[in-house]
Amino acid sequence: MSEESVHHIFQTEAEELLVEMEDALLALEDDPTNQELVNSLFRAMHTIKGAAGVFNFNHITEFTHPVETEVDLIRQGQRTVDSNLIATLLKIKDHTWALVESAVDGDGSLSNALYETGEALLQELQGERSVAPAAKANTATSSVERAPESSTSNGHSRANPIEEMFAHDFHDDDEPPESDGRMDSDQWFISLDFQADALRNGLDPASFISYLSNLGDINDIVTLTHRVPSLEKADFESCYLGFRIAFVSQASKADIEAVFEFALDDCTVSILPPHSKVATYLKQIEDLPELESLRLGDILLSIGAVTKAELERALNLQSSDENGATEERKKIGELLVEQKVIEQPVIERALKKQQKSREQSQTIRVDSNKLGQLINLVGELVTSSAAMKIVVERYHMRDADEVVAGMEHLVEEIRDHALQLRMVQIGDTFSRFRRVTRDVSNELGKKIDLVISGGESELDKTVVEKINDPLTHLVRNALDHGIELPSERLAAGKPEAGTITLNAFHDSGHIVIEVIDDGRGLDPEKIQAKAEKVGLIEPGVTLSRAEIFRLVFEPGLSTKEQASNLSGRGVGMDVVRRNIEALRGSVELDSNVGKGTHITINLPLTLAIIDGFMVGAGHERYVIPLSMVEECVEFNNGDWYEEKGQSNFINLRGEVMPFVRLRTFFQVPQRQQRQHRESLVVVRMGRHKAGFVVDQLFGEQQTVIKPLGDIFQHLKGVSGATILGTGDIALILDVQGLLTLAGNQHAHHSQAVVGSEANEHTEG
Incomplete structure (x- = not known):
């Protein structure tokens, strides 16, 4: 390292x-x-x-x-x-x-x-107190490098009281002395044994000892050199040294161990307390309340007799004991005493408080790039599995069907577990807005409470990182645009303090994020007037409520008369929408004047691999995210209502629903033989439903998402592509984009019908 x-x-x-x-x-x-x-x-x-x-x-x-x-x-x-x-x-x-x-x-x-x-x-x-000078780092190099005043027959340094305390470190064949050498010296004894790779991993033993001086006085240091090989065998990038330190300090054991925190993977650290500390530990155990429900390690940690790292080290040593059955393994207290972490009287006193029963759980930190590589490899495995299935079917290898089915199941399990590794809770992202809310509230003179719910909802770490900026802009907009000043709220009959709510929940294979405020809300008439003024729409055009609020995400639209350093310059909301759509998501806004604004963001849980539903239109194949598919219905051609260039809709069991004919939308040539029956795939995203008319249904398929190149970034209705087992390319549909298109057509059709009926009524 x-x-x-x-x-x-x-x-x-x-x-x-x-x-x-x-x-x-x-x-x-x-x-x-x-x-x-x-x-x-x-x-x-x-x-x-x-x-x-x-x-x-x-x-x-x-x-x-x-x-x-x-x-x-x-x-x-x-x-x-x-x-x-x-x-x-x-x-x-x-x-x-x-x-x-x-x-x-x-x-x-x-x-x-x-x-x-x-x-x-x-x-x-x-405040008015004088600035306390920072502790100067005393260097202990001279102590470390000093020549020993005396030596043993083996040539090792001896010092008092260290030579008594760590006598067995100098003589491998000797038994530890009965006396610990601390009767006349109330001091800590620290044992450091650096591993061979310590220097290669960027550690400098002298710097740790130097920093230790900040916590107290180093009375004595002995450098152990018995592991140093001959000059011919020495590797000058390896570390062969160990140190024994007599140290006087009022610091706690945890504070002393913290000095060596970054060396614990490359150094064995043992810290034995002074006799005065032992007496304190005994008294603290006696003063503890009933602790039957706690484990031995919890008791020792609570009084500071051991540190977390020392306890973990002992537990790991215990779990690696392979001498026999569990009952023959050494108990955790025995191991702590053997490792010179704690004295036997402290263990005995703690055991009187309760029985030993401990389990250890560990977590490790993994580089996100390595996880990304794993996800990519799993994606290739999914593609290879699909290719193998096709080969088996093509050559009628019936004997391999069971093997292929088993492999598909295993690949699916590997895929799910690999994706789960990269899933994180969105609560950490939400919590960061507490600081933003506090700072902006003070700056604007407002009282605002931030309410967080659904923080345990999980989604891909990549999605979390990319959604942070859009969320920040939406929260700042709510703070500046939405929530009124306390005097305005009181005059409007509202509580003095406004509320912004961040909520998240899972829905149909997606995560839904809501940003809700109880502020002044948005006026649809003002939005439409401003849109006409800046040329976004033609004057006099009739728009639905949803279409008006969708204009908020257009570039250059802002109804705030004066811009601030937070919002109101007409930039940002279009970027919010663009960034969310780049994640194959969608954003919707609804608002009521005087009551507040509700923004809803729909996002996929992952950007890597999904379960897809493959359909055919003409000679092309398309993939729809399976989580959005509600049902598939077969119809005759006469069941559809179509107006060329205007609107398409169908009456499905009494529910009028817009639809998009994929062959027409993507301008795919018809097959030579016209099919008499077509299928309707009903999809849903959030509160919206629509149908896709297709020629063929191929069924479920694990889909590895491949991003489109820059040249295809503005292609409507497509969010990515995937490689099929045959090597062919299938496009992944942008369901939200197609739903928006179908919804707009349906809305225009409804307005046209209403207008026609009104004219007929007037004429009548």
């Missing part, structure tokens, strides 16, 4: 911590005494500071250290949380991210602007 990769991991971890910090700050506005939220703030600053220190990102360390100090005062109850403090900490969160980006992507120097911003924020945070 290169240094650049390690820095990227730090950047990703820092981003996640800062997002958690922002969520905690916004939650603190409603619950300012919530200690867990305050602890979350402290953990974010502390972890980022520690990691930055390891990588020598001193600008980040010097900024986050005083911030951590101030947050610690909140934890201790010496400072209260109010809206001003939260506003300052939100700005500090933004500045910390700017420092992280500068450190990782820049040349390591700090610009004057960033420095001045940081100083101003620290002064704002600390």
Whole structure:
């Protein structure tokens, strides 16, 4: 792993911590005494500071250290949380991210602007108190490199009290001494054993030890060199060193371990507490309430006797024990004692509180590019499976039918599980708008509540990333255009605080996202007047309510008289629609004057592989997303109502429905022999239904979506293509686009019928 990769991991971890910090700050506005939220703030600053220190990102360390100090005062109850403090900490969160980006992507120097911003924020945070200087990083290099004053017969360094504490590390054949060497020295003992690949993975052992000095005093260090091979056998890119450290500090075990957080994959870390800490742990266990429902690890974690990493390491070691049956494996307490993580008396006292029963679950971080490659390979597997099925059918290989059916089932399972790996909850995206709502509300002098529901709904990570910008624009429009000032709302008989609701739910293989506000709403007459003024429509044209609101997404249309830095310049809504349609989705708007606006976005769950329904029109084949297909009906030619160049509709069991004849729409030549019967495929998307008239029905098919080239981007009615098992190309229909076309034709037809009936009534 290169240094650049390690820095990227730090950047990703820092981003996640800062997002958690922002969520905690916004939650603190409603619950300012919530200690867990305050602890979350402290953990974010502390972890980022520690990691930055390891990588020598001193600008980040010097900024986050005083911030951590101030947050610690909140934890201790010496400072209260109010809206001003939260506003300052939100700005500090933004500045910390700017420092992280500068450190990782820049040349390591700090610009004057960033420095001045940081100083101003620290002064704002600390108020009238003097600025606490950041802790200087003391270097322990001299201690690490010093020559030992004495040596053993094996030539290894010996020091007191480390030589007593870690005697078995120097003599592999010796038993550990009975005395731990701590009777006269109340200090931590830290054991570091770096793996061979540590240097190749971008780690510098000396930097970790150097940063450790920020938490206390290093009394002594012994460097273990017994793993260093001869000069002829040495690999100078490998690390052979280990360290034993005597350390005096008031920090907790978790704080000390956090120094080595980014080295845990390449270094075995053991931290043994002082005797005074052991006595504290024993007392804390005694003071705990009844904990029968907790596991041993939970008890030890709750009192700070072990860290999460130490517990995970012991559990992994326990699970890898293959000496026999489960009852013969060593218990977790025994392993923690053997690893010099905790003393036996603490384990015994904890076991008296409850029985041991623990299960371990783990998650791993996977590069999204690797997931993308996996999805692509699964797509090729789907295509190959379809090709094999065709070959078996073509050559009547009946003996292979069962094998092919089994393979199709397995491919479908692999496809579903692979796609599930890339599914994420949309709630994280929704939560980011809490900050936007808060900042914009304060800027505009409005009171606005953000209500989030359906955050557990999942969709493809790629879709989530691409929908963020359109959602941001819609929420900002609601904040600026929609919600009125408190005085206006009170005068209109509304609550002083407005409400914006973000909701998501699954519907027919799609995800529906709603942005709803209870603001002033949109006036259809003003929209139509503005559209006529800018030349979008001809004056005097009669439009349906849906068609008028659809004009909002046309370029250059805005009914707001004065533009602001948030919205109102007539740009953006057309981009919103274009971006959503690029995801094979649709956006609809409905509004009532004085009551609010309701925007509905329909999106596919994934952009990679879908279940499709293949149909034929002439000599061409088309794929309709199976989740949108409601039914297939066979009709005679006389059952359709068609007016050339105008409207097409059909009466299906009493329901008048528009339809599109695919052969006519795509101008596909007719087959030589005219078919007497055609089929109607009824599709639905949201509240809209329509029919596609086709010549043939081929049935369900797994469909790998291939994007169209730039030259076909403006092709109407098509959203992509797929490669069939025969090697032929089938176009994937843009159902929303075709529904819109059919709906417009149906609306025009209805208006024409109504107008005709009105004329007849007048003449009569």
